[in-house]
Amino acid sequence: MIEKNEAIIHRMKDLPSTHLLGTGTPMCAGCGGLEALHEIYDILGEKTVFVNAAGCMTLLSVYPFTPFRGSWLYTAMASAPAGAQGIRDALDILKQKQQITEDEDLQVVVLTGDGSAYGMGLSATSGAMERDLDFIYICYDNEGYGNTGQQYSGATPHAAKTSTSKGAHGFAGYKKDLFAIWAAHKPAYVATVIGAEPLDLARKIEKAKSMKGPRMIISLAPCPTGWDYDPKISVEIGKLAVKTGVWPLKEYIDGEVVHTKVPRQRVPVEEYLKLQGRFRHLFEPERDEVLLAELQAKVDDYWAGV
Amino acid sequence: MSVGMNRMLMTGNRAAAWGARLAQVDYYPAFPITPQTEIIEALAEWIDKDEMPGKLVTVDSEHSMITAAGAAAATGVRVFSATSSQGLLYAMEMLYTVAGWRAPFVLVNVSRGLSAPITLESDHNDIVAARDCGFLQIHCTTCQEVLDSTLMAYRIAEHAKVRLPVIVNLDGFYLSFTREPVELPDANKAAAFVGSFDAENTRFRASAPASQAVAVLGGTPYSYFRYEIHLAQQQALAVYDEIATEFADTFGRRYDAIEAYRSDDADYVYVMMGSFASKAKAAVDKLREAGWRIGLLRPRLLRPFPEKLFQSLLAGKKAAAVIDQNISMGKGGVLHIELASVMCGQQDAPLLASFMGGLGGRDISEEELFKIAEVTRQACEEGTSLPPRLLFTEDELREVRKLQAVAHVERAELGQVIIEKNND
Numbered sequence: 001m002i003e004k005n006e007a008i009i010h011r012m013k014d015l016p017s018t019h020l021l022g023t024g025t026p027m028c029a030g031c032g033g034l035e036a037l038h039e040i041y042d043i044l045g046e047k048t049v050f051v052n053a054a055g056c057m058t059l060l061s062v063y064p065f066t067p068f069r070g071s072w073l074y075t076a077m078a079s080a081p082a083g084a085q086g087i088r089d090a091l092d093i094l095k096q097k098q099q100i101t102e103d104e105d106l107q108v109v110v111l112t113g114d115g116s117a118y119g120m121g122l123s124a125t126s127g128a129m130e131r132d133l134d135f136i137y138i139c140y141d142n143e144g145y146g147n148t149g150q151q152y153s154g155a156t157p158h159a160a161k162t163s164t165s166k167g168a169h170g171f172a173g174y175k176k177d178l179f180a181i182w183a184a185h186k187p188a189y190v191a192t193v194i195g196a197e198p199l200d201l202a203r204k205i206e207k208a209k210s211m212k213g214p215r216m217i218i219s220l221a222p223c224p225t226g227w228d229y230d231p232k233i234s235v236e237i238g239k240l241a242v243k244t245g246v247w248p249l250k251e252y253i254d255g256e257v258v259h260t261k262v263p264r265q266r267v268p269v270e271e272y273l274k275l276q277g278r279f280r281h282l283f284e285p286e287r288d289e290v291l292l293a294e295l296q297a298k299v300d301d302y303w304a305g306v
Numbered sequence: 307m308s309v310g311m312n313r314m315l316m317t318g319n320r321a322a323a324w325g326a327r328l329a330q331v332d333y334y335p336a337f338p339i340t341p342q343t344e345i346i347e348a349l350a351e352w353i354d355k356d357e358m359p360g361k362l363v364t365v366d367s368e369h370s371m372i373t374a375a376g377a378a379a380a381t382g383v384r385v386f387s388a389t390s391s392q393g394l395l396y397a398m399e400m401l402y403t404v405a406g407w408r409a410p411f412v413l414v415n416v417s418r419g420l421s422a423p424i425t426l427e428s429d430h431n432d433i434v435a436a437r438d439c440g441f442l443q444i445h446c447t448t449c450q451e452v453l454d455s456t457l458m459a460y461r462i463a464e465h466a467k468v469r470l471p472v473i474v475n476l477d478g479f480y481l482s483f484t485r486e487p488v489e490l491p492d493a494n495k496a497a498a499f500v501g502s503f504d505a506e507n508t509r510f511r512a513s514a515p516a517s518q519a520v521a522v523l524g525g526t527p528y529s530y531f532r533y534e535i536h537l538a539q540q541q542a543l544a545v546y547d548e549i550a551t552e553f554a555d556t557f558g559r560r561y562d563a564i565e566a567y568r569s570d571d572a573d574y575v576y577v578m579m580g581s582f583a584s585k586a587k588a589a590v591d592k593l594r595e596a597g598w599r600i601g602l603l604r605p606r607l608l609r610p611f612p613e614k615l616f617q618s619l620l621a622g623k624k625a626a627a628v629i630d631q632n633i634s635m636g637k638g639g640v641l642h643i644e645l646a647s648v649m650c651g652q653q654d655a656p657l658l659a660s661f662m663g664g665l666g667g668r669d670i671s672e673e674e675l676f677k678i679a680e681v682t683r684q685a686c687e688e689g690t691s692l693p694p695r696l697l698f699t700e701d702e703l704r705e706v707r708k709l710q711a712v713a714h715v716e717r718a719e720l721g722q723v724i725i726e727k728n729n730d
Contacts, residue, residue: 047512051377061520063527071510072517073380075373076399082370086335086377086385087510089361093332093383104511124373127366 009202016042022067026059030231032222032238033057033140035195037111040138040217043205046070049087049106053080053121055113056147057140071106078120081128084108084135107136107209114141114155117218118176129185129214136208136215142223143175150226154178157246158298159291160278162226169291170281178218183252188213190252191260194220196238200249200261207251220247228277240272245299248306259306266303269296312490318481321449321488322388322414322474323348325456327358328496329412332383332503334362335374340426341478342390342416349386368393369400375411376404379471380518382505384460385411390478391418391432398436404471405440405535407519409508410463411471412456413441417580417631418478419666427667428478430580430632434608434640440535442472442542443608445579447565449486452476454559455606457491460500461549467541469506479667480581491557499556539610546607563612566619568594569601574679574686575620575656576602577645578629582670586629589675600679605641613648620649625657627682629697631664638662638694657686663697670697 009015021041027034033056041048046069052058054077061072075083088108094100110128112121117139128135144150144162151164154176165171182190188211193201201219208215222238224231241247242261246269249261270292273279282288282295316324323345326334334353336346352358365371368389375387389397394415415436419429433443444459446452452474459472476482491499510516522528546563554560565583568590569575576586583604593600603619603626605612620626630639637643642660649655659682664670674697685692 046515049510058521061517063520063522066517066520068517069515070512071515072520073377073510074519074521075377076369076403079370079373079400082335082365082373083377085363085365085370086333086374086379087381089333089363089374090378090381090383091510093361093378094381097332099382100511104513106510106512123366124370127370131363131365 009199009206012199015198015202020046020069025067026062027056028223028225028231030222030224030234031056032195032234033113033142033219035234036140036193036201036219036221037138039195039198039201040205040219041068043202044107044109044136044209047106048109049073050109050111051075051080051083051087053077053110053112053116054147055116056142057111057113058147077116079124080110080112080116080121081124081133081135081137084110085128085131085133088134108134110135110137112137112139113146114139114143115145115153117141118154118178122181125182126185129182129187129216132213134212134214137217139178139218140221141218142221142226144223144226146223146226150223159282159295161281162278168281170278179250179252182216183257185214186255187216189215191216192218192220192248192250194238194242194247194249196222196235197242197249197261204251204260226278228280229275233275237272237275240267240275243267244269244272245303246272248302262306266299269299312492313487314490315485316449316488317344317483317485318446318449318452318476319344319416319483320348321453322456322476324488324490325453325474326386326412327352328453328491328493329386329457329460329500330384330497331360331386333378333385334360335371335378335385335387336362336364337368337371337389337393338364339368339390339393341418341482342388342393342414344482345388345414345416368397372397372400372404372413375413376400376407376409376471379404379409379411380407380508380510382503382509384503386414387411388414388416390416391420394432394436395420398439401436401439401441403519406531407508408469408535409471410469412459412463413471413473414452414456415473415475416478416482417475425666426478428480428631429665429667430630433473433475434632434634436473437609437640440470440539442468442470442539442610444472444474445606445608446474446476446481447581447583447604449481449484450488450559451561452481453488453491454553454557454561457496457500458549458553458561462542462545464503465542465545465549466506467545468538469508470535470538470542475580477581495556499553543607543610543612561606563605563607564615564619565602565604565606567602567604569603569619571599572601573599573624574683575600575623575626576629576675576678577605577626577641578602578631579605579608579641580631582629582631582664585670585672586675589672589679592672593676593679598679611644611648616645616648617652620656621652622654623656625659625682625686627659627661627678629661629663629670629678631662633662633665642694657682657692659685659692660694661697662694668697
């Protein structure tokens, strides 16, 4: 057993230098979700069982291969947190009956995309939080049903073109505030992360790992395939999501929301938008000043309230 | 006849809960639904009062409940759960899924008709909808049988040649809320019979990482793993017989895969499942007194389907009247379809007559059972076929017409009121 996080993470050089998650997965080049998962797995380690819901990452473990050194259970799209409940309870029962030792215990980690987290799986997730289930939930949020070709989901941002919102103005709805929905349950911990900010991510995962109860993580997952950009700029897109204020890095703990990385001088939102094909209609054939202003104003409003 | 100290009156629901308790279950994922709820209430009460160990967790839905049940079984503990009707269908995705996990546990289903129209009362459309999911199915007629079948179900589910979840089915209201005398097995004897849970290699441990229920690419591995479930079900037929014999040796009650009641010398048999089979038994007794050579075949196992046993029990019979408390829409009674496939091409295959009845709690009367016997014999003697029919009387049709008339009048009156208001 390799425990990676004995030391407290202060600086980039404190991050684990060897990586646990295997290579050669069928995820797309430049997958922001996989980037985050790599970083998360390095901290959580192999004494974990990942409970997966239908989504891109279901294809990580395809018989007879897996990139995980620990365990894995694929459930269905709606009920991964209920699978976590069954495993957690069973492990506790086995410990109580002294049929397994403490050494054999596992951290139970739910891994789902936004399609499950923001929609179909919300009932099961709410139930797990209300029962104070001791588990970690990781949502990789690529803002659409990515595995089926990027149809809009409850996580899709306003104006984004998806394969089911191809009209002149893109998606008419607004991204659901899953952080607030989760925090309203008063779980032990809620945090947003992104793979492009590995230090912030590592600190949060380390913190989550040291706690008990429901620990809920949403990682924005820049998606070259679904968002239509060159895979090599995935990290840049991720950094811009933070610098523009589009993706606030924050955590909920003990009833308080704290922003962990406040962009002092926010880069204009359009710097983030213009790199992505899903927002190209805001710039070509001519600039859609009304929509661009609306998107900037939404971000400004958010930060005005922080 | 021994009326032991452990003989007590209890409902079918209570008998199911006792089955779980005596099987020393570790874990109970739960969700309430009529007419099943009494089962989880009984279990919760026993746990709360420290009368038995175990953990009961009420989750957000039956879909979650079956997920939690399968996941806990896949981690290595003994699991029991219960549901009914809409709940069973809400869980349907996970029934197929957890069967594929090969994680054994026992689910009790209390049969109830399906929406729409919504009803609380009993029929078998819920349980036959789960026919193909990979769970074995044991159908019960008495409260004693519910308890005993639950104990047997753990043995079958956990058997090395099976490793599949099992549904024990009882009818809503007619069995779930009907109190019958039940011989409560001695707790130590029951524990010894069921044995301790062996997770085999289906478990999660830090020292032995495992990937369960992973995706496959392509039809070849998929076909292989799915067909293994089918083969395990077929192996379960012999396993069932073995365990039924052991149960009979231990507790003195024998439950064959098909109960054959006065059928050895019979020319005619009723074929039906569930609690109404006891009505058919009573009809058999009366018809026998009137000189009929008639009996009853009651499959306890719907999955795996006891094909060979049916073929031998039906060989040489003149006719079988199959009474289904379900309808496969656009085809007919499911048990009839199953039997037709089993008897197709058999020499001396009897005439198979199909009757559908007892839907949504509707009774099947003795007179109807007599009539079924009569029309079946008549068709046999005349060499004619018998079209499938629904048990539904002229009186009932008149009742429905009355309800419709009331509905029409009310709607017309209401329409009148709205028109008057609009004219104001």
